[in-house]
Amino acid sequence: MGIYLLLLLGATTALTDTTICNAWPLCGSGWTLPTSVTGYLVVGHRLAAILVGLLGTVTVIASWHSRIDQRVRTALAISGILYVIQAGIGAVVAMNGESTYLSSIHLLVGMLIFAGVIAALAWTLEIETGDPSDVPSTATSSPDHELPSETERNVTMPTNSVTRAKMTAFAYIRLMKPRLMWLLCLVAFAAMALAGTTGPGVSWEIVLATLGGGVLSIGASGTFNHVLERDVDRRMARTSDRPLATDLVPVGNAIAFGCLLTVASLGLFAWVNLLAAAFGLAAIVFYSIVYTLILKPNTVQNTVLGGFAGALPAFIGWVAVTGEIGFGGLALATVIFLWTPAHFYNLALAYKDDYERGGFPMLPVVRGETATRRHILWYLGATFLATAVLAVVDTLGATYVLGSVALGAVFLWAVIRLHYEQTESAAFRAFHASNAYLGTLLIAIIIDTLAF
Numbered sequence: 001m002g003i004y005l006l007l008l009l010g011a012t013t014a015l016t017d018t019t020i021c022n023a024w025p026l027c028g029s030g031w032t033l034p035t036s037v038t039g040y041l042v043v044g045h046r047l048a049a050i051l052v053g054l055l056g057t058v059t060v061i062a063s064w065h066s067r068i069d070q071r072v073r074t075a076l077a078i079s080g081i082l083y084v085i086q087a088g089i090g091a092v093v094a095m096n097g098e099s100t101y102l103s104s105i106h107l108l109v110g111m112l113i114f115a116g117v118i119a120a121l122a123w124t125l126e127i128e129t130g131d132p133s134d135v136p137s138t139a140t141s142s143p144d145h146e147l148p149s150e151t152e153r154n155v156t157m158p159t160n161s162v163t164r165a166k167m168t169a170f171a172y173i174r175l176m177k178p179r180l181m182w183l184l185c186l187v188a189f190a191a192m193a194l195a196g197t198t199g200p201g202v203s204w205e206i207v208l209a210t211l212g213g214g215v216l217s218i219g220a221s222g223t224f225n226h227v228l229e230r231d232v233d234r235r236m237a238r239t240s241d242r243p244l245a246t247d248l249v250p251v252g253n254a255i256a257f258g259c260l261l262t263v264a265s266l267g268l269f270a271w272v273n274l275l276a277a278a279f280g281l282a283a284i285v286f287y288s289i290v291y292t293l294i295l296k297p298n299t300v301q302n303t304v305l306g307g308f309a310g311a312l313p314a315f316i317g318w319v320a321v322t323g324e325i326g327f328g329g330l331a332l333a334t335v336i337f338l339w340t341p342a343h344f345y346n347l348a349l350a351y352k353d354d355y356e357r358g359g360f361p362m363l364p365v366v367r368g369e370t371a372t373r374r375h376i377l378w379y380l381g382a383t384f385l386a387t388a389v390l391a392v393v394d395t396l397g398a399t400y401v402l403g404s405v406a407l408g409a410v411f412l413w414a415v416i417r418l419h420y421e422q423t424e425s426a427a428f429r430a431f432h433a434s435n436a437y438l439g440t441l442l443i444a445i446i447i448d449t450l451a452f
């Protein structure tokens with residue numbers, strides 16, 4: 001976490017304004033306190049570099065005196081050597097002022113140091129908690145699993161017409177997968193906020209139309225997902241009470257509802273601009289058809305590739321404001337893409353048996369739980385790196401750094417606990433931590449770009 005903090009502090013300040021505190025160890029003549037928030041971030045970076053350097057030295061020395069695995073020792077030693085080089089580059093940048101070239105090298109070397117430490121952590125955790133007998137099952141479907149008969153699964157409709165109308169309305173709302181909406185809308189909103197700083201700003205009409213289009217398009221693709229998976233949903237405990245699995249909503253009505261939502265969402269996006277509508281259509285087609293029909297039932301990489309669907313709201317938000325793709329939109333989309341496996345593999349662990357019953361080749365089913373926990377940690381590390389690259393965007397500062405590090409620590413802690421506990425509740429905790437981390441990061445982006 002110390003190195004993650006350094007990466008974020010360095011990227012938010014070094015690449016933007018190194019003239020702000022151009023002396024050592026403090027500012028001005030060398031002993032003057034900073035006069036701005038950015039100045040404090042620069043000085044905080046130097047202080048953190050010293051503390052993390054000391055901690056790192058202790059860690060490297062301890063690793064050489066313990067009976068730890070050779071790979072772990074080597075990874076830590078490489079990170080340690082790079083850290084010394086990194087301190088030299090940092091000192092040159094601090095003394096000589098801004099150099100985009102040196103600052104970029106500084107960020108790159110910082111990312112390599114971080115990768116080395118994450119590798120050491122992942123290997124240590126696997127040695128300590130991995131189960132060599134965790135051999136995945138070979139069957140990816142249970143064709144002989146008894147499906148409930150039509151009479152068994154039918155929901156009894158209440159006779160009272162108001163209660164019946166309420167039940168039907170809730171069923172249609174459920175088809176829209178409302179639980180996914182807040183975070184996906186935050187992604188689009190954060191992308192719009194970032195994009196607003198690059199051009200003429202954002203109007204509230206554009207924001208509302210884009211978020212409205214987003215809610216409706218998630219609803220549309222969620223509805224199509226329910227339609228296409230209604231049979232398999234009946235086999236899984238988690239999904240067997242869904243409105244189409246229980247025949248509460250007729251298939252034809254659900255298809256019509258999905259089409260209506262699609263037209264309404266594309267209409268709103270098209271009002272914003274045609275590129276936003278094109279990305280909106282791509283998101284609906286990708287989630288409903290490419291992910292649900294092709295990737296999810298056929299490949300273990302379904303989650304990784306499915307991340308493209310989640311990344312599209314970042315593009316939609318960005319193009320809604322600028323009309324073209326830009327660095328901020330791409331960087332945010334990369335964060336979401338890499339975060340997605342670290343988010344979903346926790347649920348895949350918790351619902352492993354259910355997914356196996358449904359016949360889905362999810363990672364824990366195909367490669368085992370030990371491999372899945374390893375992938376969660378690797379993707380978490382990759383997400384942290386992507387957020388450091390995003391941090392070079394001018395407007396991101398103190399809120400982004402503090403929010404990412406605080407909730408990043410919670411997420412990492414939950415993932416480490418998951419390695420040791422290996423229970424369903426540990427998997428849910430890590431899943432919720434993933435949402436809290438991304439949600440905080442996105443709110444921090446919005447605060448930093450709109451309030452400062």
Ligand code: HEM
Pocket residue numbers: 179180181182183184187302303304305306307309310311336340343344347435
């Ligand atoms: C391959 C990609 C993804 C898969 C397979 C996946 C899977 C899931 C599943 C199965 C659930 C539980 C849903 C339920 O029970 O209704 C869930 C919940 C959720 N997902 Fe994902 N997800 C993915 C990507 C994303 C993305 C990109 C976001 C947002 C950026 C997201 C945000 C959420 C949220 C907010 C919840 C609800 C959490 C709660 O209710 O506490 N997911 N996800």
Ligand SMILES: CC(C)=CCC/C(C)=C/CC/C(C)=C/COP(=O)(O)OP(=O)(O)O
Pocket residue numbers: 180184214217218221225229280283284287291296306309310312313
């Ligand atoms: C703008 C727009 C349309 C964006 C779409 C992006 C989107 C809805 C991302 C969520 C990704 C996803 C596959 C979630 C549910 O998984 P699942 O369907 O496998 O879950 P399930 O097992 O509960 O059906």
